[in-house]
Amino acid sequence: MTAELVRGQNHPLSQVRLEVRVSAGRPVVAGATLSDEQGRIRGVEWVAHPGAPTLSGLEVSKQAAADHRLAFDLDALPGTVHRVSVLLALPTGVGPVRFGAVAAPFVAVTGLDGSEVASYTITGLDTESAVVALELYRRQGAWKVRAVGQGYVGGLAELLTDQGLPEARRLADSINEAVAQGLARSVSAPPPRTPDADRSRQAAASAPGPDQPYAGPQGASGTVPPLQPPSSSPYDTPGGQGATVPQPGYQGGGTAQTDPSAVPQPSAAATGPVDYSHPGRQTSAPPPPPPTAPPAPPGQPARPVAGDATGWSMEERLYNQVWGMFEDLARTTAAYRSAVDFADSRMEQELDKALSDPRSRIGQGDAAREAAQAKHADLVDQARAALDRDLAQLTAEADVVEPALPAAYARWDNPVWHGYRVPMEIPMAVRLGDLHLPESEELSIPMLVRLPLERGLWIDSGRATLEDSLADSDELRRLAMDTAVANAARLLAVYPAGEFTVHVIDPAGSAASSLAPLVRSGVLDGPPAAGATGVADVLARLTQRVDLVQMAVRGGAADSLPPGLDTAEQLLIVNDFPHGFDDRAVTQLRYLADEGPAVGVHLMLVADREDAAGYGPLLDPLWRALLRLTPVPDDHLADPWVGHAWTYEPALVPPGSQVLQQVLSQVAAARRPWNR
Secondary structure (H helix, E strand, C coil): CCEEECCCCEEECCCCEEEEEEEEEEEEEEEEEEECCCCCCCCHHHEEECCECEECCEECCCCCEEEEEEEEEHHHCCCCCCEEEEEEECCCCCCCCCHHHCCCCEEEEEECCCCEEEEEECCCCCCCCEEEEEEEEEECCEEEEEEEEEEECCHHHHHHHHCCCCCHHHHHHHHHHHHHHHHHHECCCCCCCCCHHHCCCCCCCCCCCCCCCCCCCCCCCCCCHHHCCCCCCHHHCCCCCCCCCCCCCCCCCCCCCCCHHHCCCCCCCCCCCCCCCCCCCCCCCCCCCCCCCCCCCCCCCCCCCCCCCCCCCHHHHHHHHHHHHHHHHHHHHHHHHHHHHHHHHHHHHHHHHHHHCHHHHCCCHHHHHHHHHHHHHHHHHHHHHHHHHHHHHHHHHHHHHHHHCCCCCCCCCCHHHHHCCCCCCCCCEEEEEEEECHHHCCCCEEEEEECCCCCCEEEECCCCCCCCCCCCHHHHHHHHHHHHHHHHHHHHHHCCCCCEEEEEECCCCCCHHHHHHHHHHCCCCCCCECHHHHHHHHHHHHHHHHHHHHHHHHHCCHHHCCCCCCCCEEEEEEEEECCCCCHHHHHHHHHHHHHCHHHCEEEEEEECHHHHHHHHHHHHHHHHCCEEECCCCEEEEECCCCCCEEEEEECCCCCCCCHHHHHHHHHHHHHHHHHC
């Protein structure tokens, strides 16, 4: 039975190989510190964190995530270690800055089989940004767990200083740096799925998630989405959930007496029950039920059906279903890897135990080794069988989901593009490629990114890390620009006519061949900007647009924008960055990367990170603000649950296909009457 701990309570541990599982609802940093009998950390080598995730007997996650699995082998810890502290912290510079603004984190100590030993919900936090969640401590030769919940307003630096680490500030800075780099590589988690009964049906497919900027009514042409005035409803107060709604007659600050004559009285004509419905909340019939699979034969899994997830429309159901497949594959692979690690550790322990006795080393060593290896093979086979079963089910689901995807979610070789028409609404998301894991190379999950884009894209034109990748740098640069053009064309294709504008900066004119489909079709805002003058002109116009829209939003004066301002979403493609860019241009790009997405201006850089290293730390904030994609398969993207290194494959147009030209020609034809 699981022991549900409260703050300060302890519980004995009957196992030495454990996992601590963390569920926080939002990405948090998880780490652990080792300390001696006096509770002091002897050095930075006694701290496990995303920059150094592995210590003897201990492993933590490599990045910030909403869910963590921390592995412990208490017998493998150094003998001088008497306490292990599990710590959580909010990432700096991203999202909330205090635990009081997020859901209470939940931590559980489990065995390797997943059975819970003890759990603890960390409540009572407010302004703290770091917290010691649990302690695993040694007492009279046995291990126990204690619920701590000690928070620190000063973050990791204050926490580590309190545990006696002299280099606390420097180590905290390095941890935050490692977390920032991990967030730049990560795939954003999907927005939480809201129960159908609590959702109001919108004109478009779905409302944006909590991590997406407000985009206004999607599909509303001729308006700047972020300029919608804020609602005056008392339910939309900054206090969020639990905010108090002022009642008539109550003035606050004591028991003020109210004149009954001053309170508006209902008219005589107002008869019948009071309508308690929210005046700003739309009402509609519940969504139709999702399709159901036909009954499966006894003993067989249910046959998958496309669109059987929750949602108001088929588009939203497919979006949720794809994300569900992504999460299922992440978790089943994590279970397989954990089982293999357990089998490896068990075999090592059995061999060590058998060979530690001198009497067993003579004549019995081979037999013990064979027995341990047989048990290891049996455990691995069982884990692989479970993985193969799950992979078969996910593959069958992918086979029915892929053909049913709309154009925004589909690959370029999907037949849905043959019947393409310029849409009237902005879709929920767009496909930027595919993701797969080493254990399931035959199964790819679409990489869907919510619209409007929350952050820009960085297409890496540098040398790939895979041994079988193309080695020619010129070919990689061409492929990177082809990837950028394919993604830009997809964005143009999924937006309504006149609601998406693309600008291109090509300082040296080296991307003319890759840009030819965009130039020939006439979908660009103007010819690619070249030279210092062209670069400065484009950056100045987009920077001015961000300034104007921000001032209008802050001043609540959307009508004061210049009449000729392009209210469409803006995408700037920059080739061969940072060559040909001076300090002013770099500063403007950093400004667009930070402030642009909130007001509809997005970046897509085609650059080699290694070439830019010579510019020093000036460009580091810019790289971190962008999502890195590659023109060739590369295992660099991490999921928000267990931190797998997913292999990303770009969404390129098949060789010899004319689908890109056909789609762009329709987009250009639809834009002509719009631009008159």
